[in-house]
Amino acid sequence: HMAEDSPELLQHVKFQSSNFENILTWDGKPESIPGTVYSVEYKMYGEPEWLAKVGCQQITQKSCNLTMETGNLTELYYARVTAISSGGWSATKMTERFNSLQHTTIKPPDVTCVPQVRSIQMIVHPTPTPVHTTDGHQLTLEEIFQDLFYRLELHVNHTYQMHLGGKQREFEFSGLTPDTEFLGSIVISVPTWSKESAPYVCRVKTLPDRTWT
Amino acid sequence: QGHEFRFGPCRVEGVALPSLWEAFRSLKDTVQAQDNITSIRLLRREVLQNVSDTESCHLIHDLLKFYLNTVFKNYHHKIAESNMLPSFSTLANNFVFIVSKLQPSQKNEMLSVSDRARRRFLMFKRAFKQLEIEAALTKAFGEVDILLTWMGRFY
């Protein structure tokens, strides 16, 4: 029984990339066909052969982690999925041309908010990525994006916020009222690629002033 | 940071790279979807990798002129048929501006540098000529993101 093409078996084959974690995802329709299995291949744009992704052959789930296979920032890639239903129907669909530098989104930064009596420190921790240099060094977002910087806001009250920004990792909002709650929000911004993360938010209270007690 | 390219000795101020990306992003999926030859890449590693600063001015000058005089010019009718003209115009006019600011050195001692840059460019041009013209135009236009990524290293 030759497998015949039935495109509706497979839809929305695409990469979802976040902080350079590149996951291939797809939808199978209609859901009602049990026993459909999927096989994934990938290739570098400009290369002739498709390579089978080990670990994603004849699988039933609808995603496959291709981070390691698509990790070169200067290269572009394609992936394709072949779905075969228990009834012998099949469908193959390919992604658009993918490059993680262009397509990855940025997750909120990892920040420690440290309250003092009249100030709040915000320490942004470097963000490791799965990308490595040829000599094995694991790159951070800061090393990949030369113009990456942080934008910080401290909401003092409904109308007034304080703003800080820069490439350094330690920031301090000073001159604050003791024993008061503030809402801090920190985003990562990469202007050249027009990328901006969702904010990391911390709610923190300055310490009481005990100097005169 | 920002709005200035330094291709070795050649400085180009007054171009916002993010706006070129924004323009190309609105064209990219349409154009790249028309390129079915996934096994050929025109702007290959050998063309763009390990380009010295001094070479970069010569190479970008040749590439942008080729894109203006050959790729954009002959691909324009396809763009005109769709509603992508404003984005195409942004790319093309910024390439015109960049080329107008580039003055690759013609000094004798720079001959070996310009020769190396020229060989890289000819590698790209040969690959282009080996394809049927419509396929070559579509592929070259679809590779503007590779060009912009490489230009970003000098921004």
Added chain:
Amino acid sequence: EVAALPAPQNLSVHSTNMKHLLMWSPVVLAEETVYYSVEYQGEYESLYTSHIWIPSKWCSLTEGPECDVSDDITATVPYNLRVRAILGSQTSAWSILEEPFNRNSTILTLPGMKVSKDGFHLVIELEDLGPQFEFLVVYWRKELVTKEHDKVVRRGGIPVPLETMEPGAPYCVKAQALVKAIGRNSAFSQEECVEVQGEALPLM
């Protein structure tokens, strides 16, 4: 025979702080509403595809005798602009701007700024002139004029703390607008000074 619809006259561009306004004399017809259509072509189009004109983003059909072409002018090269009048099914001839317009001729005004203090903080809020603008802010303690500090503020419209002030000592601020898309900047604004009340500590 229907009289030909007159073409708009006296085209000119008024450009300030990267906002480019194409203006023209309206075509006036009794009891009629005349509309206008604006198109542009950059240096590329005039060099390589001179027959191609691109409809303006905001004024492919507009009523007022002016059009904001800022979103059409996206490179620092000369642009041709043209307008025609439209009345029902009638269209006038095109009127073309006499001299091509280049955005590097825009007038850059002194940036509006508000200098204030928040507790001991010296705070500045600059006029929001849009995403193409950054600002160079220079500030100093009045008696230490030689010790200027500077800071690039990436956008206007938000208060930015500059420094923690010593009480009783005036601090002064001035700013200039930077437009990197054309590689130009405005002149510096007038300086503004503020002071936190209290006794000034002796200068070390």
